Amino acid sequence: MPELSIPSVQGIRLASVPAKIKDWERNDLLLIELAEGASVAATFTQNTFCAAPVIVAKEHIGKGAIRALLVNAGNANAATGLKGLVDTRATCDAVAEALQIHAEQVLPFSTGVIGEHLPVQKLLDAIPAAARQLNAVGWQQAAEAIMTTDTRPKTASRTVQINGELITVVGIAKGSGMIQPNMATMLAYVATDAAVEQSLLDQMVREAVNVSFNRISVDGDTSTNDACVLVATGVRGELLKSDDDTAYRDLLEAMIQIHIELAQAVVKDGEGATKFVTVQVDAAQSSEEALKVAFEVGNSPLVKTALYASDPNWGRLVMAIGNAIEGNLDTDKVNIFLDKVQVVSAGGRAQEYREESGEQVFSQPEFLIRIELGRGQCSEHIWTCDFSHEYVTINAEYRT
Amino acid sequence: MPELSIPSVQGIRLASVPAKIKDWERNDLLLIELAEGASVAATFTQNTFCAAPVIVAKEHIGKGAIRALLVNAGNANAATGLKGLVDTRATCDAVAEALQIHAEQVLPFSTGVIGEHLPVQKLLDAIPAAARQLNAVGWQQAAEAIMTTDTRPKTASRTVQINGELITVVGIAKGSGMIQPNMATMLAYVATDAAVEQSLLDQMVREAVNVSFNRISVDGDTSTNDACVLVATGVRGELLKSDDDTAYRDLLEAMIQIHIELAQAVVKDGEGATKFVTVQVDAAQSSEEALKVAFEVGNSPLVKTALYASDPNWGRLVMAIGNAIEGNLDTDKVNIFLDKVQVVSAGGRAQEYREESGEQVFSQPEFLIRIELGRGQCSEHIWTCDFSHEYVTINAEYRT
Numbered sequence: 001m002p003e004l005s006i007p008s009v010q011g012i013r014l015a016s017v018p019a020k021i022k023d024w025e026r027n028d029l030l031l032i033e034l035a036e037g038a039s040v041a042a043t044f045t046q047n048t049f050c051a052a053p054v055i056v057a058k059e060h061i062g063k064g065a066i067r068a069l070l071v072n073a074g075n076a077n078a079a080t081g082l083k084g085l086v087d088t089r090a091t092c093d094a095v096a097e098a099l100q101i102h103a104e105q106v107l108p109f110s111t112g113v114i115g116e117h118l119p120v121q122k123l124l125d126a127i128p129a130a131a132r133q134l135n136a137v138g139w140q141q142a143a144e145a146i147m148t149t150d151t152r153p154k155t156a157s158r159t160v161q162i163n164g165e166l167i168t169v170v171g172i173a174k175g176s177g178m179i180q181p182n183m184a185t186m187l188a189y190v191a192t193d194a195a196v197e198q199s200l201l202d203q204m205v206r207e208a209v210n211v212s213f214n215r216i217s218v219d220g221d222t223s224t225n226d227a228c229v230l231v232a233t234g235v236r237g238e239l240l241k242s243d244d245d246t247a248y249r250d251l252l253e254a255m256i257q258i259h260i261e262l263a264q265a266v267v268k269d270g271e272g273a274t275k276f277v278t279v280q281v282d283a284a285q286s287s288e289e290a291l292k293v294a295f296e297v298g299n300s301p302l303v304k305t306a307l308y309a310s311d312p313n314w315g316r317l318v319m320a321i322g323n324a325i326e327g328n329l330d331t332d333k334v335n336i337f338l339d340k341v342q343v344v345s346a347g348g349r350a351q352e353y354r355e356e357s358g359e360q361v362f363s364q365p366e367f368l369i370r371i372e373l374g375r376g377q378c379s380e381h382i383w384t385c386d387f388s389h390e391y392v393t394i395n396a397e398y399r400t
Numbered sequence: 401m402p403e404l405s406i407p408s409v410q411g412i413r414l415a416s417v418p419a420k421i422k423d424w425e426r427n428d429l430l431l432i433e434l435a436e437g438a439s440v441a442a443t444f445t446q447n448t449f450c451a452a453p454v455i456v457a458k459e460h461i462g463k464g465a466i467r468a469l470l471v472n473a474g475n476a477n478a479a480t481g482l483k484g485l486v487d488t489r490a491t492c493d494a495v496a497e498a499l500q501i502h503a504e505q506v507l508p509f510s511t512g513v514i515g516e517h518l519p520v521q522k523l524l525d526a527i528p529a530a531a532r533q534l535n536a537v538g539w540q541q542a543a544e545a546i547m548t549t550d551t552r553p554k555t556a557s558r559t560v561q562i563n564g565e566l567i568t569v570v571g572i573a574k575g576s577g578m579i580q581p582n583m584a585t586m587l588a589y590v591a592t593d594a595a596v597e598q599s600l601l602d603q604m605v606r607e608a609v610n611v612s613f614n615r616i617s618v619d620g621d622t623s624t625n626d627a628c629v630l631v632a633t634g635v636r637g638e639l640l641k642s643d644d645d646t647a648y649r650d651l652l653e654a655m656i657q658i659h660i661e662l663a664q665a666v667v668k669d670g671e672g673a674t675k676f677v678t679v680q681v682d683a684a685q686s687s688e689e690a691l692k693v694a695f696e697v698g699n700s701p702l703v704k705t706a707l708y709a710s711d712p713n714w715g716r717l718v719m720a721i722g723n724a725i726e727g728n729l730d731t732d733k734v735n736i737f738l739d740k741v742q743v744v745s746a747g748g749r750a751q752e753y754r755e756e757s758g759e760q761v762f763s764q765p766e767f768l769i770r771i772e773l774g775r776g777q778c779s780e781h782i783w784t785c786d787f788s789h790e791y792v793t794i795n796a797e798y799r800t
Contacts, residue, residue, distance in 0.1 A: 047719065047722035047723055048723075048728065049719065049725075049747075078718070079714075079731070079748050079749070081732065084748075114718060114719065115715040115749050116749075219700075219702060220700075220701065302795055305792055314515060315515040318449045318515070319447065323449075329449060332482075344479070347479060348479050348483075348484075387701075387792065388792065389796075391701075392787065392791075393789075396705040396708045396711070396789075
């Protein structure tokens with residue numbers, strides 16, 4: 001995607017620079033400056049072994065008035081103890097000095113290897129150059145600078161008419177790359193020039209993440225560094241204050257589209273992935289039940305190797321369903337469809353099902369597994385990928 | 401192991417015969433006859449999509465006075481609806497007729513492909529021959545007859561002096577084989593000639609399974625057909641009635657040893673497994689917490705590919721710990737040891753740790769990962785295996 005296709009977001013300036021955090025020739029440090037008055041909302045990993053920058057970012061965001069984001073690739077600064085926190089704070093101090101703001105107005109993020117100390121001096125040396133190079137253009141380079149084992153940068157953008165104003169939304173994400181395995185780390189940054197009240201922005205990021213990044217799985221492992229950040233610079237349009245507002249709904253719709261596009265891009269670039277699969281669960285008793293079944297199917301190694309082999313081995317689907325459902329399951333009410341092909345009817349093989357039809361669906365690069373539980377009215381879906389030889393190679397042999 | 405090394409259990413007769421359930425030349429049907437008065441206790445899969453024989457076996461065992469077990473390999477009779485139940489009951493009827501007992505005194509078991517109807521006529525044809533061939537000798541052939549994708553039969557036996565009587569305990573198990581992937585099915589049968597009151601035998605099977613089969617994982621997927629059955633024929637010794645009884649404790653100890661030996665054999669024969677790893681979690685707040693952490697570590701695809709690669713990638717261990725612990729985790733109190741090598745101290749890399757030491761441990765075919773959480777007094781351990789290219793090959797390519 002050429003740079004010109006990604007619009008600028010008024011109130012945002014970016015710079016990507018090489019800090020040589022690893023022995024590589026590329027930009028690996030991203031600085032994002034936010035205009036005064038911008039609102040910022042974020043969600044962070046639920047992993048209780050969370051990284052030093054996650055701890056500091058949570059602390060800072062609670063105090064408001066965020067003016068800068070600093071992101072480094074190549075080192076996660078996780079499981080680094082007290083020194084990890086000291087290092088992270090030092091980078092915030094450096095950004096504060098370069099931009100003439102307070103350290104608490106900086107949110108730090110790291111992605112890369114767990115358990116190695118941040119080469120903090122390299123970051124401190126590179127920050128002043130980044131501050132000098134800040135520019136409204138640069139989202140594509142930003143998406144590239146935060147990559148670790150990703151095979152391609154992930155960007156998404158929309159312009160939407162809201163209250164007569166043309167509002168821009170741009171997002172970048174990284175995650176699920178190759179070669180360097182101890183991450184599965186996901187970082188996403190989405191920015192708009194719209195004006196959104198803080199509490200409403202907090203609600204917006206939760207709503208958008210819930211239907212996007214919280215619906216994907218590559219290997220079922222949650223990283224120590226995941227974060228999704230939503231910035232509203234407030235430069236354009238009236239301040240949005242209520243979720244009843246049509247303008248808010250329109251912006252949320254664009255936000256959700258951006259988040260889903262980025263989340264799907266992470267799965268499609270999943271380690272070793274050759275298939276992109278939607279698992280939809282209908283007629284569940286609750287959303288929680290539907291999601292539990294969908295993730296049990298989408299994370300089962302037996303299901304994922306069958307996806308890889310284009311083998312419509314539906315016995316593994318019923319196995320996973322039976323593991324997810326608690327209490328009694330009336331298996332006679334369970335139906336399963338592979339795209340439009342019904343493979344299971346009333347808990348057993350559908351009479352009209354032919355193996356070739358199932359194989360045809362599973363041979364596609366993208367398809368749908370739809371499960372009807374016959375237990376209620378709730379539906380949910382997730383996106384997942386397959387489990388390939390390449391996955392084992394990436395995660396087993398990267399040091400050799 | 402030569403047949404002669406497996407003792408007979410008084411009150412048990414066995415026969416293994418070829419029923420040609422699949423297109424293969426081997427025994428695939430096992431009939432076990434129990435002496436009148438034998439006690440039987442069992443645990444079954446928690447999978448709610450459980451197989452027809454599991455439903456029928458649960459029904460029959462509730463009525464007591466079990467006299468026969470019938471086990472077939474090659475077909476799981478799972479996700480087979482009403483016809484699956486009718487087929488299973490027909491096999492019980494055939495055993496009842498051959499042995500002159502009631503159908504409700506027969507426990508049926510199946511293992512193999514999910515979702516295909518049982519070739520019931522083949523079983524009905526083979527059952528009379530099996531009944532004619534019943535013999536006190538034959539545990540080794542029995543262990544072979546119930547194999548599906550296993551690479552070797554799994555047996556274990558002990559003789560113990562209890563109340564002055566020499567009591568025999570023999571067990572067989574199958575599970576986690578190769579080539580035919582939709583199973584991960586585990587079946588285990590343990591028999592003793594001791595006399596144990598029904599309620600005490602129920603307690604014994606729960607206690608023994610809890611520290612053995614409930615502590616293993618190959619791929620985290622629970623099958624639709626798992627079962628573990630404990631038979632006490634009551635031929636030798638006094639009736640054991642109380643768990644305070646020293647004789648009961650001695651028998652339980654032997655039982656637990658047999659169960660653990662069989663459970664470990666299943667993991668060692670796990671699909672594609674090249675490593676056998678004990679994950680021990682100490683200083684947890686509760687047993688549940690310790691087990692949750694142990695299984696999160698033992699089931700993580702990222703950890704399992706690192707085991708395969710002999711790569712002591714401890715960042716993946718802390719990632720899995722952080723995913724398992726809910727609420728707050730004081731990471732400064734977490735220590736991790738690979739056998740005796742301390743790799744993590746106070747939540748970060750141990751100062752004296754050298755990568756070569758970790759690699760040396762991980763290069764062994766068997767080793768221990770020990771995690772100290774620093775949260776309480778509880779310990780638990782599980783046994784797991786690695787995730788290899790062979791696992792993907794077995795589970796992806798068996799049809800090609």
